[in-house]
Amino acid sequence: MTDTQFDDFFNDKLKDHQASVPPGLWDKVKDAQFDKFVGDKLKDLASPVPGGLWDKITDSQFDEFIGGKLYNTTATVPAGLWDKVTDGQFDRFIAGKLYDHSAPVPEGLWDKVKPKKDNERRPGFIIFRYPAVALLILALLLGGSLGGYLYLKQGNGTENGTKAFIVPQPADAKGKTATTATSSNKADNTAAPLNNEKNSLSAPDHAANTLPVAPINSNKVTKDDDLKTSAEGNSLPATRSSAASSLTDAFVSSTIKKTGNSKGENAKATILANNNHGLIAGNPDTEDNSFEYIEPYLSNKLTAVTIPFSLERSNSMQNLLDKQLSTANHTRQFRNVIICPADNKNRNTDWFLEAYASPDLAFKSVNNKTATQQYLLTKDSSESMQVSYSAGLRLVKPINDNILFKVGLNYSQINQKYVYRTENEVKTTTVVTVRTIIRAPGDTVIVHDTSTLQQIGFKNNTVKNRFRSFDIPVTVGYQFGNEDLKFGINAGVVFNLTSWYQGVILDSSLATVPLNKTGNGVYKTNIGLGLYTSFSVVKRLSDDMHVFVEPYFRYNLSGMTNAQAPYNQKFSLGGLALGLRLNLNRK
Amino acid sequence: MLSSCKKEVSENFNLYTGNPLNDTVWTRGFTSAIAIHSLFENLVPDLIVDSFEVSSGKSLRFGDSLEISFNAGSCVGQGSSVPQGFARLELIPMKRKGDFIRMFRPTVAENGNLLETGGGFFIRVSKDDKELTLAPNATFKLKFNDVDLPASNMQLFYGREGVPAPLKGIDTAFYWIRDFDTTSLKTWEKISNNPLVPSYRGYELNSLNLRWVSANRYLDSTLPKTKVTAVLPANFTNKNTVVFAVFANQKTVVNLKGDYPSRSFNTNNIPLQASIKLISLSKIGGDFYLGSKDISSVEKVTSYKFTPGKISFGDLIRYLNNL
Numbered sequence: 001m002t003d004t005q006f007d008d009f010f011n012d013k014l015k016d017h018q019a020s021v022p023p024g025l026w027d028k029v030k031d032a033q034f035d036k037f038v039g040d041k042l043k044d045l046a047s048p049v050p051g052g053l054w055d056k057i058t059d060s061q062f063d064e065f066i067g068g069k070l071y072n073t074t075a076t077v078p079a080g081l082w083d084k085v086t087d088g089q090f091d092r093f094i095a096g097k098l099y100d101h102s103a104p105v106p107e108g109l110w111d112k113v114k115p116k117k118d119n120e121r122r123p124g125f126i127i128f129r130y131p132a133v134a135l136l137i138l139a140l141l142l143g144g145s146l147g148g149y150l151y152l153k154q155g156n157g158t159e160n161g162t163k164a165f166i167v168p169q170p171a172d173a174k175g176k177t178a179t180t181a182t183s184s185n186k187a188d189n190t191a192a193p194l195n196n197e198k199n200s201l202s203a204p205d206h207a208a209n210t211l212p213v214a215p216i217n218s219n220k221v222t223k224d225d226d227l228k229t230s231a232e233g234n235s236l237p238a239t240r241s242s243a244a245s246s247l248t249d250a251f252v253s254s255t256i257k258k259t260g261n262s263k264g265e266n267a268k269a270t271i272l273a274n275n276n277h278g279l280i281a282g283n284p285d286t287e288d289n290s291f292e293y294i295e296p297y298l299s300n301k302l303t304a305v306t307i308p309f310s311l312e313r314s315n316s317m318q319n320l321l322d323k324q325l326s327t328a329n330h331t332r333q334f335r336n337v338i339i340c341p342a343d344n345k346n347r348n349t350d351w352f353l354e355a356y357a358s359p360d361l362a363f364k365s366v367n368n369k370t371a372t373q374q375y376l377l378t379k380d381s382s383e384s385m386q387v388s389y390s391a392g393l394r395l396v397k398p399i400n401d402n403i404l405f406k407v408g409l410n411y412s413q414i415n416q417k418y419v420y421r422t423e424n425e426v427k428t429t430t431v432v433t434v435r436t437i438i439r440a441p442g443d444t445v446i447v448h449d450t451s452t453l454q455q456i457g458f459k460n461n462t463v464k465n466r467f468r469s470f471d472i473p474v475t476v477g478y479q480f481g482n483e484d485l486k487f488g489i490n491a492g493v494v495f496n497l498t499s500w501y502q503g504v505i506l507d508s509s510l511a512t513v514p515l516n517k518t519g520n521g522v523y524k525t526n527i528g529l530g531l532y533t534s535f536s537v538v539k540r541l542s543d544d545m546h547v548f549v550e551p552y553f554r555y556n557l558s559g560m561t562n563a564q565a566p567y568n569q570k571f572s573l574g575g576l577a578l579g580l581r582l583n584l585n586r587k
Numbered sequence: 588m589l590s591s592c593k594k595e596v597s598e599n600f601n602l603y604t605g606n607p608l609n610d611t612v613w614t615r616g617f618t619s620a621i622a623i624h625s626l627f628e629n630l631v632p633d634l635i636v637d638s639f640e641v642s643s644g645k646s647l648r649f650g651d652s653l654e655i656s657f658n659a660g661s662c663v664g665q666g667s668s669v670p671q672g673f674a675r676l677e678l679i680p681m682k683r684k685g686d687f688i689r690m691f692r693p694t695v696a697e698n699g700n701l702l703e704t705g706g707g708f709f710i711r712v713s714k715d716d717k718e719l720t721l722a723p724n725a726t727f728k729l730k731f732n733d734v735d736l737p738a739s740n741m742q743l744f745y746g747r748e749g750v751p752a753p754l755k756g757i758d759t760a761f762y763w764i765r766d767f768d769t770t771s772l773k774t775w776e777k778i779s780n781n782p783l784v785p786s787y788r789g790y791e792l793n794s795l796n797l798r799w800v801s802a803n804r805y806l807d808s809t810l811p812k813t814k815v816t817a818v819l820p821a822n823f824t825n826k827n828t829v830v831f832a833v834f835a836n837q838k839t840v841v842n843l844k845g846d847y848p849s850r851s852f853n854t855n856n857i858p859l860q861a862s863i864k865l866i867s868l869s870k871i872g873g874d875f876y877l878g879s880k881d882i883s884s885v886e887k888v889t890s891y892k893f894t895p896g897k898i899s900f901g902d903l904i905r906y907l908n909n910l
Binding site for chain 1: 599608819853887
């Protein structure tokens with residue numbers, strides 16, 4: 001007779017049958033007489049493990065049973081156990097459990113992590129250009145793994161080397177159930193050994209199943225029941241004498257059950273879905289006293305299971321079995337675990353204002369047009385560039401964490417020393433002379449004379465030529481680094497608004513003549529376009545303020561002299577901008 | 588600081604080394620190397636040149652104001668031989684005070700005595716570029732007019748030059764020495780009744796010497812004399828400047844010598860209460876400077892200060908000619 005023949009024979013015949021408990025039996029049980037009777041008699045007893053029992057243990061029935069039994073039980077930790085945990089045995093155990101484990105990513109998750117439009121905007125160079133994305137992907141992988149682990153730990157006690165595939169099943173004719181197809185390891189051995197009179201699930205609940213329901217719930221017994229079962233020779237795992245290991249297994253196990261598939265057979269097993277309240281048997285709202293409400297013993301809703309005391313419990317169990325783990329629920333649980341990073345690159349609302357000043361060095365280039373060689377030599381010997389300066393304000397709009405758009409107003413003044421010599425300059429100095437005049441022997445007087453002294457010579461005249469301009473720099477920059485220190489490269493164009501000059505210039509007769517602001521016939525009032533490039537280092541001073549240093553170079557595309565000038569002259573400018581960056585719109 | 592920031596031009600003045608204007612150093616000795624000599628090379632009046640037959644002699648007339656007569660054989664050359672042929676006669680008349688200044692022949696006699704002059708001449712006779720002299724006891728007759736009324740007691744004076752006489756520039760050793768014949772010079776006049784024709788009055792003398800001849804007399808002032816000192820700015824030193832005291836109402840020109848210790852120019856023997864004008868002539872580099880100081884009455888003051896100014900050469904000549 002197979003294991004199911006007896007069940008098939010009785011089928012539902014005993015479903016409504018009630019048998020009276022012998023008087024005093026429950027009292028004895030409650031009074032622990034039975035426990036006392038058994039005492040240590042079975043301590044050293046070795047008995048063969050019934051066939052299929054280990055499979056059930058493997059299927060975590062035993063874990064769940066023990067988990068339920070040991071709920072609210074405290075036990076001293078054996079000496080050295082924490083050391084083992086510290087030594088990573090536990091970690092290795094968990095790691096071994098999750099080795100090769102994979103969890104499906106909920107639909108749409110990747111889209112949230114990496115929006116499509118983002119891909120379209122920045123193809124390629126993901127890791128280099130968007131290290132945050134790389135970090136995000138890595139975080140998602142780790143988070144997904146962790147989430148999957150937590151999820152499975154919460155919802156399923158998968159064994160090492162097994163895979164659970166949760167597949168919603170259509171309801172059967174009785175409107176029940178949802179079963180999950182799982183691979184089963186020795187499924188034919190799962191039911192019978194643990195099915196006693198009190199904890200066996202009713203067959204009708206699983207009539208549609210070819211295999212007897214692996215009545216996980218049937219393994220759920222109260223503490224007393226557990227002991228009774230063991231006493232009745234149900235082969236409670238004597239080898240699992242360690243409560244701690246059982247507790248560990250209970251933690252790992254979940255209410256979602258499966259069957260193994262060690263033989264490669266496909267089998268069905270019911271799945272108990274976890275409810276959201278830690279209820280595993282019965283519904284407290286229905287005031288059905290036959291249901292036992294067990295509070296979750298962990299805040300993460302891991303539940304302990306128990307063995308129903310009546311056949312009605314099988315209905316509740318079936319209700320639990322009917323529960324499906326929806327994809328939405330699955331996704332929701334993932335979201336509890338995975339913290340999706342904000343897509344800051346597309347939502348940077350910052351505005352910065354930069355104020356800066358810069359000492360500059362100007363580089364002059366002169367191309368001859370119609371000037372004589374002597375003119376150019378004289379000009380070259382007369383002019384020397386001096387330290388110049390620039391100052392300005394810029395508005396900075398970060399397109400994302402790396403790309404910055406800048407526009408501003410820049411004032412620059414190029415200083416040039418012009419030295420020329422003027423000859424036969426007479427310098428008149430007032431002097432006081434003292435003379436001793438002898439008018440006659442013995443008549444000496446001292447004469448103080450205030451007069452002028454003229455001296456002749458040449459003058460080296462030094463004039464400061466100033467080339468001033470207002471410009472609008474428009475640049476785009478890429479910056480990288482951390483919050484405290486960022487580096488950036490910038491490039492753009494500089495639009496000249498106006499330019500004017502002051503100083504002296506050499507005329508065609510090699511004489512020095514003054515320039516004025518209104519017009520000189522030599523220099524343009526607008527020098528057009530320039531190219532700008534810079535490298536910036538930004539140091540955070542506070543959340544709203546940064547200091548930056550930015551060496552830069554500006555190359556003017558066109559000359560500053562007009563067509564009538566005998567030469568073409570242009571300046572290039574290099575400088576070191578020092579400034580402050582103020583966040584105008586930090587949130 | 589703000590004003591210094593606004594300074595657009597800075598000047599760095601550099602003296603020309605060797606430029607005379609920057610030379611404010613006085614010299615202890617009036618050497619021929621000093622710059623003032625060149626001034627008088629410029630101021631020397633033009634020569635009046637003529638010629639005559641030395642062996643036959645000749646009276647040369649230059650209008651009504653000047654007549655010079657050489658007797659036959661009065662001029663001799665080296666070895667007292669009378670050259671044959673024509674000799675070259677060169678004349679420089681000094682009729683005004685400015686002429687004496689231009690020739691740097693102050694009217695000062697030996698020992699610094701001041702003279703009043705009626706006029707003087709530089710007369711040179713040469714043959715074949717060799718200067719001739721008068722034969723012993725030979726004379727030449729000079730008749731010249733005086734721009735002023737001739738004085739009655741003028742005497743003949745000769746110029747005593749330094750040895751050797753400088754070919755150019757200033758002869759600081761020069762002074763006038765009176766002829767042994769101290770009789771007063773004969774005066775003459777030619778009165779014109781035609782208003783368009785001037786009248787002439789002057790002196791007539793017979794000179795025993797060529798070159799520097801004048802009609803002078805000692806200043807007859809009985810007033811005490813004093814020392815007049817001129818103080819000029821530092822640019823005007825004894826190397827580039829000469830100072831003269833010119834009497835206002837008589838032809839007396841006195842040179843104020845440069846005094847190194849006091850860096851001033853001075854002269855003695857200026858009568859008190861005299862009306863004089865201090866005139867400084869300078870040549871610094873290529874520039875001429877003229878300074879003047881009118882002193883209506885010389886007093887016993889310490890010094891007179893004035894500052895010369897730059898003047899063109901033409902204006903300087905005109906100024907001197909009108910003294």
